[in-house]
Amino acid sequence: MIAQQLINALTLGSVYALFALGFTLVFGVLEVINLAHGAVFMAGAYAALLLVTKANLNIWVALPLAMLASGALGLLIDQIVLKPLRGRRAHHLMPMIATIGAATLITNAAQGIFGAETSRFPLGTIPEESFQIGTIRITELQIAIVIISFLLMLLLMVILKKTRLGKAVRAVAENPQTSYLLGINVEGVFRLVSFTAAALGGGAGVLIGLSFNAIFPFMGQPLMPKGIAVIILGGMGDVRGAMVGGLFLGVAEVMSVAYLSSDYRDAVAFGLLFLILLVRPSGLFGRVLERKA
Amino acid sequence: MLRINGLTKQFGGLRVLDEVSFQVPEGIIYGLIGPNGAGKTTLFNLITGILKSNTGTVHLGDELLTGLPPHRVTQAGIGRTFQNIRIFREMTLLENVMVGMHDHLRYGLAGTLLALPSHRREEKRGRERARELLSWLSLDTKATIEAGSLSYGEQRKLELARALATEPKVLLIDEPAAGMNPAETEELMGEITCISRRGYTILLIEHDMRLVMGLCQRIAVLNFGVLIAEGAPAEIRCNPEVVEAYLGKDV
């Protein structure tokens, strides 16, 4: 059972990590807790659904297209909702409030368009049978989710660490003003990050929509508190942190079901997060605290 | 008055202060100089309890300060300013200074909520004292404007007034003249002299040698966390090690 539970933890953790990657990127660079991330996640799932059902595309073709679409939505949110607030003296939570507005607007518009009912990908979009490896059973989709989320994390990390663009993104994340003076197209970086983060969120929406067989306007909502927990546990805007945080939450949930009680699963998971923060007040990979005085 | 004994501070493996000991006698202006990164600000942070030292003690008179939380150190009689200005930008100057008087206004939550006479009396006394302190630094005309709109030099002065409001026995000043031009620095020197004459003991960090040499009766020099010299300005100026590490030869 333990082996199976570890696999369960790994796949669940990957789901959380996948959701959190884009979330943490926006948080790190734009310094906004983007509460519209769940809405973008949902939009990605619907985009893929339309592409599969209406355009009869293969899911692996529809996935990148859906990511483009949700990326565009993210870009739109950034330009319409967040950009007007940049550089203005507003309460630092105002952008977050604006994203709440965007989330409400998008989810309810989606409900108006697609209806309140749950939709799903047609049968055979993806093989659903599981196969056995030793004592473990796992589906193709689960493997895909684990691999995709790890690959995306690695890719993001390499880009951020090694490339010129990545360094520019990190520069903007730390200090937009200075970045301007280095000749970095700061607004361009903001747009790129908004797009990428939303595309990642949309991709997560497709994969989770596939694995849960349910696409509905509010599908992003239950993931929001978990996403926030993951990115803060990982540390402000840290890609590695999102991954580790996601896996941690997955393991904490699965193990508390397996060895404690499923009744108290969320309490155990969030209680643990609470305790970890008391020990590491800036999360697992959080930036060192500012120099004092 | 202020006795520093064997203070050592490490950040991870980096030893920033190494067995630093010296004493600041009552009533004088004492200078603390040294190259960038020598550990001067860190020493201030250790004295005020913002950082915890690895070993060593700090005494104010007979009172042991080491181990006290920052607000208790302040209450014990240490006031300070910060190297990178930390005024309360959204409060008025008057309010800034009155925050400094926090511990000296004698009323509590009940006094406030029930509008007891103690509240009104103490607030009035506080306001008057705050205006007086602002006038020491020629800021009284701006008492009711928002502190964030002050010029850089004025903000530094406001920090001084605010530190004075804590009624310190020893005042720690971190680079008061940074970003001021020589003329402004001179004006500031006058004001610091006045403060000192009113009986405050001052420990001062500064890179502007004219100010240091012009004001301080004694000077300590830190280099890489080690105290390399201590003495009267004339001695320090001639100390070859200090010249080599800090002042530069061809002056």
Next chain:
Amino acid sequence: MATNKHLLEIVGLAVNYGHIRAVHQLDLTIQQGEIVALIGANGAGKSTTLLAVSGLLKPSAGTILFEGKDVGRLRPQEIVQHGLIQVPEGRAILTTLTVLENLELGAYSRKNRREAAQDLEVVLDRFPILRERGDLPAGNLSGGEQQMLAIGRALMGRPRLLLLDEPSMGLAPLVVQGIFEILQEINKTGTSILLVEQNARQALRVANRGYVLETGKIVLSDTASNLLENQKVIDAYLGGGKDCCSVD
């Protein structure tokens, strides 16, 4: 025409913060190869002027010509590409990036990567301490080292005009001397410099010409040596005669 000779020509510049006018009717020119000092009291508008030149603040009036081209309406990154590079007030290094990454970003807007790699060597030779600290997060550097990093990073952009905002602030006397020496060396290699300094005496010593800014207006401009003698300047900015670093 005269304009063609100027490297930078600012005419009638005005900059506002919301409703507050920080700079009015400012005229200023820099010739190729010059060091020009801009001095003035706290809040006079020096930093505001530099930020406007770099495109971070939008001027409400006036023109800024760089090598005859109007850069006043360009975006900051385009201005950097023209070779107008600023070391801002307070060093503004990127503390979470390493020293080398900071330097590399200095060459961000340059196309030729090989040349940039060569320049990195030149900068590291000029500031050997930066080579030593290359892989450290820049936030760990001391104040003086951070200032060197900021200047080195600006050099990585091959500036034709280097704007420096109070490079000596908060630095030890020895380091201040070093910085001014470095500025002169940089200038000798053909980079023009606009230097904003509170340390007015030192600044005027290395400069060819100087401007005095008071509450947003230029009130005086002359050669540096004349300004050093000017009684009004001495009273307001240089203080009671003695050099701040003289120890006699």
Next chain:
Amino acid sequence: MTDDLQVFWATYNTLVYTVGVHAMLALSIYLTLSCGLLSLGNAAFMGIGAYTAALATLRLGLPFGEALALGGLLPGLVALVIGIPTLRLSGVYLAMATLGFGEVVRVVFLNLEITGGSMGLNGIPMKTQLWHIVAILVVLVYGFVRLRRSKIGRAFEAIKEDETAAKAMGINTTSYKLLAFVLGAIIAGVAGGLNAHFTFFVSPREYGFDPAVDILTGAIFGGTGSFVGPMVGSAILAILPELLRFLKAFRLAVNGLILILVVIYLPNGIWDRKLFARLRRKGSA
């Protein structure tokens, strides 16, 4: 005429009560915000207060006043206990920790026998009257006015702006933050107790993540420059869905749109005194 008024009151009295309770919640989070603490725990405190007061009425048969007092006391005690370790955290990390606490509280409500699990508690008698809410609000507003012009109010603001500097001013920042946190919890608890006694029913889902964010949204949306803004903001957010009822299926979408527009055009919130001052100057000029 009076007939119309009666119908209006009969129809909308719950809405009026709700506005009052939301204003209280806004004050409770404003108190923590004014001390620089970003807490998402206020919904949980409201929940503890609501359950406590409801159980005091249902099980112990206590009079309303005492039930409400208990509903304030218990959250205050809980805040005291969790505040001591938690308040060292700052910014979003504190938000996360308090969110975690809120989730734990919600799960506990779900699993305890006495709280009725996910079925919640029903049959709570109607005890809240308009004057209760108004009286409590008046007392709170008076308190906030007094506090603002005192060393305590200044200490809160100093901590918000710069905690290190506040410490250097001799302010015991830990105890002031704890004070704000505990007082905020008490106010939220009382608001919860009032709410339970005019909605007949409480259940865990009313005190989770979404309500926590809603409380914060109301406060920020109103403007955190003074305590008036949060009250105004949360009142508007409570009334808005009712006003938009005619939009049917699109009312929530429009609600979101309004939120966005206000944030863009009034980035300091609805109650922006600086903006008012500027407008007044313009008007008189």
Next chain:
Amino acid sequence: PAAEIKLGVAAALTGPVAKYGVPIRNGFTLASEEVNAKGGVNGNKLVLVIEDEQAKKEEAINVFKKLIFQDKVFAIFGPTLSNSAFAADPIANQAKVVVFATSNTVNGITDMGPWVFRNSIMEADVLPVTVREAVKKFGIKKVAVLYGNDDAFTKGGYDVFKVVLETQKIPVTNTETFAKGDVDFRAQLTKIKAQNPDAIVCSALAEEAANIILQARNLGITTPFVGGNGFNSAKLFEIAKAAADNTIIGGPWAAESVSARNKAFVAAYTKKYGAEPDQFAAQAYDALYIVAEALKAVKLSGNLEKDRQSLRDALPSVKIEGATGPFTFRKAPAKAGVETGYDAQQDAHIFIAKGGKFVLMK
């Protein structure tokens, strides 16, 4: 002259619960149009006043008050969730207006007062039969239980299961829970698998149920499932397909029910809304006919209070043949000191899933 009879509908039409509220509204709308098309009730037209209550308790109260005091309706249908009912129904009771629930299945709803009615059949009436039939069919010795514990609907179902399993003396290997919005049930199912039960008793909503079944099969669990009311939906098969085979459920309504009344309902609903109805739509549809039937016996006096009372008095004796089968009311068991309302008296149908649909067992 023909009068208008206003009936209020309070349903969750926006927000996450709209997926239940919308079919409910559709059921009412369809039924009222049918009634009016046939000339109304005693020549009077039925007019529905539909309001969104967002599944929030304050909103439900506001909507009830608006319907009662402003719109002056005869009776109110709703609200969608039991949670909202506990907050809003006391308002109707106090104002002496019939409140008629079509989707509130938990215990205690009709304890709130004599004006509360429901045609949503209680799990307590269904589940004992379901479990007994399942045990008989598969020879079940021990079961595992899985339910959603943060939702009154699924938790209510579980509470009944618990009692039923106790009285029928069936040992429970382990009881696991999940939360609303969960996407992954493998941890719980892995734990259940290790205990090797003969069946899994599950109280969940249809989509969750379908995914639970799928994930169970993926983990190699082959045991049958015994489900509650929430399983009773075409969604189950849309998602789980044949994996759901051998799932036994009980419910008031099934799309496959062959009665003429039901066939007509399914056909009309599908035609009007382009989607198949679910049990919530069916129960709403029936509820309107029940009230229409009662109204036939009411002589409109023009005095609202009196007419509301007459409707209340006429309701308990209504008997109809609805889409869900034959229906009558039954007085809820008396509770200390309070007069209770009326529950549904209806036989549950027991179904077993075979080849991607439910077939009638009993």
